[in-house]
Structure formats: structure tokens, C-alpha cells
Amino acid sequence: MNHRVEAVESDGVQPLADREFEQIRRLAHRTFGLDLKPGKEELVSARLRRLVRDGGFHTFQDYYKNVVADRTGAALLAMIDALATNHTSFLREADHFEFLRQTVVPVLARRDPVEIWCAACSTGEEVWTLAMVLNEAMPGKRIRITASDISNKALRCAERAAYPVARCQGVPPTWMSRYFVADARPATAYRVTPAIRALAAFRRINLVEPYSWQRPFPVIFCRNVMIYFDSATQEKVVAGLASQLEPGGYLFVGHAESLARVSHSLEYVKPAVYRKPDREGKWSKSS
Numbered sequence: 001m002n003h004r005v006e007a008v009e010s011d012g013v014q015p016l017a018d019r020e021f022e023q024i025r026r027l028a029h030r031t032f033g034l035d036l037k038p039g040k041e042e043l044v045s046a047r048l049r050r051l052v053r054d055g056g057f058h059t060f061q062d063y064y065k066n067v068v069a070d071r072t073g074a075a076l077l078a079m080i081d082a083l084a085t086n087h088t089s090f091l092r093e094a095d096h097f098e099f100l101r102q103t104v105v106p107v108l109a110r111r112d113p114v115e116i117w118c119a120a121c122s123t124g125e126e127v128w129t130l131a132m133v134l135n136e137a138m139p140g141k142r143i144r145i146t147a148s149d150i151s152n153k154a155l156r157c158a159e160r161a162a163y164p165v166a167r168c169q170g171v172p173p174t175w176m177s178r179y180f181v182a183d184a185r186p187a188t189a190y191r192v193t194p195a196i197r198a199l200a201a202f203r204r205i206n207l208v209e210p211y212s213w214q215r216p217f218p219v220i221f222c223r224n225v226m227i228y229f230d231s232a233t234q235e236k237v238v239a240g241l242a243s244q245l246e247p248g249g250y251l252f253v254g255h256a257e258s259l260a261r262v263s264h265s266l267e268y269v270k271p272a273v274y275r276k277p278d279r280e281g282k283w284s285k286s287s
């Protein structure tokens with residue numbers, strides 16, 4: 001049987017036409033930087049289909065018109081939520097946390113409080129990993145993690161900090177007992193303890209729109225989001241992040257996001273770690 005016809009029959013939504021894909025591609029690029037290359041038609045169709053159907057539309061064109069016309073912005077936010085990839089995990093790209101512990105923590109030791117921005121934090125596993133690593137490395141230190149994402153849905157999940165058991169696999173047992181509380185016996189989910197939750201505050205930030213902070217940060221994590229942007233957008237986003245870094249501050253990006261093809265003012269330290277030159281504009285020797 002023809003699958004396209006079958007799809008129309010089952011939920012009454014017409015298949016995504018090339019013109020409709022192009023409209024959605026442009027809107028996603030303009031509003032949140034997503035670079036939907038040719039070949040992503042099926043992904044777009046699969047991720048937006050439920051919104052099209054639940055909105056009572058029969059075509060992606062009608063759905064698109066509604067998103068553009070909705071002055072509340074709610075329809076656009078729902079579209080962004082559906083199109084964005086939220087995949088994340090505790091201790092993801094673990095060598096970054098080792099580098100943080102061994103090389104960056106000694107530099108931060110004189111700070112009070114220690115402030116970090118975790119941008120594009122998704123559902124929070126990265127934020128809580130940072131909180132636990134810093135708490136272990138600097139016991140008793142005041143730590144403030146500002147975490148942000150474009151997605152309100154992801155931010156709500158991050159702030160709640162409760163994760164199904166399967167998502168906690170890979171978290172060291174000592175951390176599980178020290179920093180998580182089970183919801184039941186046997187557990188179906190674990191929630192990060194209030195003491196760790198108190199170390200982070202959340203804010204919605206779209207990295208492709210203007211934003212500002214009162215003070216620059218000594219450390220910014222912004223991992224696995226720029227991979228979805230084209231080079232021009234990456235360049236703009238990195239410039240924004242660099243402007244929010246203190247001289248000598250560190251930027252961590254995802255390992256799949258080399259900045260090699262992007263023009264920027266930062267020093268390469270090691271794979272996926274960059275540093276802003278110090279106040280005299282000098283590069284550091286090592287780390």
C-alpha cells in the first residue's frame with residue numbers, strides 16, 4: 001500500500017509538500033537558528049504531525065499559517081518544542097567534567113560564589129551533573145548555576161529534576177545515595193535533592209536573539225546545540241557567548257561542534273574547550 005495515502009487516511013493530515021517544508025524550514029531558521037537541511041522532510045513531518053492534527057488542521061500549510069498568525073507566540077513555542085532535539089544525559093561527555101574538576105576548579109577556588117552559565121540545558125541532567133561535580137570538588141562553596149534553554153517544556157522538566165530510573169543509569173552509586181531521593185520502593189524515578197536543586201536557577205533564553213547578563217561568567221557550558229545551526233548562526237552565537245565570558249573564562253561546547261570553521265576570538269584549549277584571552281589580550285600557556 002502507498003504509505004503517503006495511508007497517512008492521509010489514518011489521521012486526515014495531507015503529506016508535507018515541498019513548499020510547506022520550505023516555509024517551516026525558513027521559520028525555524030529565522031526564529032531559533034535550526035538548520036533543516038534538505039532530507040529532513042520526514043523528520044519535520046513526523047515531529048509536527050501531532051500538532052497539525054491536534055490543532056484540527058488538514059494541511060501543514062494551514063498549520064503554518066496559524067503559527068505565524070498566533071500573536072501569543074504559544075504556537076511557535078510548541079513548534080520549537082516539537083522540532084528541537086532535547087537528547088541529553090547525566091555525565092554526558094564526561095571528560096569535560098574531569099577537565100573542569102582538575103583544571104578549572106583550582107582557578108575558581110578563590111571565587112565566592114562560583115557562577116556558571118549552562119546554556120541550552122535541555123531537561124537538566126547537565127545542570128545537575130555540574131552541580132554535583134562542583135559540590136564534590138568544592139565542598140561548602142557557594143555555587144550558582146544559571147541554566148537556560150529556549151524550551152519552556154524542557155525548563156520545567158529541568159527545574160522539577162525528577163528522572164525515571166533508566167535515565168539515572170551511569171550515575172555513580174555514591175552520587176545516587178548522596179544527591180537523589182527515590183519516589184517509591186522500588187523506585188520508578190529519582191529526584192535530585194533540594195540542596196542540589198537550590199544551586200541552580202532557570203531562565204528562558206533563545207541563543208539567536210539578544211540577551212544579556214549583569215556580569216560575565218568564568219565558565220559557560222553550551223553543548224550540543226550549535227550542531228543544529230549553520231555556520232553563520234554558530235558564529236553569531238559564539239560571539240554572543242564570548243561576550244558573556246570573563247577574560248580567561250572557559251567555554252565548553254559539544255565534542256561534535258568543533259569551532260574550526262567558525263571565526264571567533266577564543267583560544268583553543270582542547271577538544272570542545274575554548275578560553276577567552278586574559279585582560280591583556282594574551283593567550284594562556286596551558287589550560
Ligand SMILES: C[S@@+](CC[C@H](N)C(=O)[O-])C[C@H]1O[C@@H](n2cnc3c(N)ncnc32)[C@H](O)[C@@H]1O
Nearest residue numbers: 032084087088120122150151206207223224225
Ligand atoms: C541536544 S540538547 C543539548 C542538551 C545539553 N546541553 C547536552 O549537551 O546534553 C539541545 C537543546 O538546545 C535547545 N535549543 C535549541 N535551539 C535553541 C536556541 N536557539 N536557543 C537556546 N536553546 C536552544 C533545545 O531546546 C534543546 O534543549
